[in-house]
């Protein structure tokens with residue numbers, strides 16, 4: 010539904026960031042202005058270093074292009090003063106044709122060198138952007154959970170997309186073009202001053218005035234565009250959140266409220282854009298007025314000099330040509346300066362992520378762990394997510410290879426935290442987690458995590474085929490092995506009932522699959538990975554009894570011969586566990602098998618009874 014023109018106008022006019030206290034709060038990621046910073050600039054240019062050799066021919070092309078551009082006006086003088094109006098008084102057509110021929114040749118050379126320069130600056134620029142984005146993504150993949158705990162996904166996304174994009178103009182055009190503009194400007198200034206010092210100086214008198222006016226204006230324009238980017242970045246963050254939370258929005262019938270919020274953001278963005286573009290438009294007239302003043306001075310003082318026979322008509326025409334070429338590079342250099350300041354803010358945010366060290370780092374002497382047996386030991390573990398708020402207080406658990414352990418307890422009691430420490434998503438504040446007797450901090454992360462399989466509460470399905478999703482467990486598995494794994498966990502039948510079987514495309518997060526189906530897929534994925542230690546986080550929650558039976562069967566296959574940790578709120582699913590660990594507020598309050606804990610008639614028994622009462626109510 011589109012709004013009427015008037016409605017839209019009013020909405021944009023009344024759009025406000027601070028008018029009403031909003032539900033959603035987005036931290037402003039964008040620092041509005043960063044001063045020019047050489048060391049950051051150097052760091053940015055390191056990304057160009059691998060392409061130095063490819064840049065040389067581009068710079069040569071740039072120099073050829075600039076020289077030809079500077080030569081052409083000079084030929085005009087020759088044409089006028091020596092061919093059309095020579096001192097002898099007789100027009101020399103031969104000379105005129107020759108000069109015209111040379112001019113055409115120079116135009117062709119200029120065109121060809123420009124084409125080459127534009128093509129290759131773009132190619133090199135894109136490669137640099139590719140490398141930067143690659144480096145950034147590679148790094149953020151290594152960052153620990155603590156990093157992601159503090160940041161909304163949207164803000165990380167914006168850095169990899171918008172902030173890297175903001176550097177695109179600088180790398181694709183900015184660097185080489187500004188070099189070219191500097192050479193061209195210097196060339197023009199030198200030529201004008203050599204040809205006629207007084208006229209040259211008179212023409213350039215407007216430059217400082219223009220410089221002052223334009224830098225003041227540019228500053229305002231720059232702020233206005235940065236404000237637009239800030240608004241766009243908020244839209245991105247909100248969009249990301251809205252799409253992820255679409256189900257909840259629809260379930261709570263919050264579409265209208267969401268729309269109102271989005272419309273306001275959208276209108277704030279248009280308002281900012283209108284302001285920036287209106288300011289931008291004021292820039293053109295400033296350049297035009299200054300160049301008009303420059304041209305007026307040129308012709309006024311130039312004719313005076315001709316009258317006094319200090320210069321020729323040809324020289325005045327040549328001057329006019331050069332002066333015409335003078336304002337463009339000045340204008341462009343100003344733009345590059347703007348790009349540079351935008352790049353400063355963006356690169357600072359990019360480097361802030363790149364400089365972030367993973368809190369769970371790999372020690373220098375960490376060794377790869379050869380295939381493990383599966384003994385696991387938590388030795389007096391204390392852990393806190395936030396300083397001073399312990400989530401685990403001195404947890405000790407001893408697990409023999411092949412045993413199955415169930416973690417139970419009220420919400421927030423610390424079950425997932427124990428699992429997080431076993432996968433080394435976090436390191437404990439004190440105490441040691443050991444696998445086969447080795448402190449897991451002394452083992453390389455790859456070798457640890459490739460042998461500890463994780464089936465998460467919220468099974469993550471990636472965009473791609475069912476086959477790809479199972480293969481995620483072991484990238485070099487054959488198609489046959491994938492089918493075998495699916496069969497072993499009772500997933501084969503439902504996969505075959507899908508339109509394209511194993512080749513059925515599923516979207517991100519697997520929205521076309523049911524919870525139970527997603528879980529079976531993640532079991533197949535885990536089975537294929539064949540880890541010695543397997544973690545199942547509430548894997549059997551919220552599914553129907555028939556699927557649960559299938560899953561129970563699948564679990565038996567999956568758990569066979571492995572050490573397993575299972576978190577299940579449905580206590581019926583953990584009856585057979587070798588050891589049940591009951592947690593409360595980060596402490597172990599009971600421990601033993603099902604029968605022993607029932608006999609004890611303590612916390613576990615209370616949980617079982619509460620669940621029984623709930624189910625039979």
Ligand SMILES: Nc1ncnc2c1ncn2[C@@H]1O[C@H](COP(=O)(O)OP(=O)(O)OP(=O)(O)O)[C@@H](O)[C@H]1O
Pocket residue numbers: 158394395400418419420421422423424425426427
């Ligand atoms: N990323 C985090 N940052 C800060 N505190 C956290 C974080 N994750 C968990 N906590 C806190 O740590 C404590 C233990 O949480 P944990 O997720 O281990 O509980 P749980 O037993 O798995 O709960 P549930 O059954 O609801 O999943 C809770 O008080 C929780 O608020």
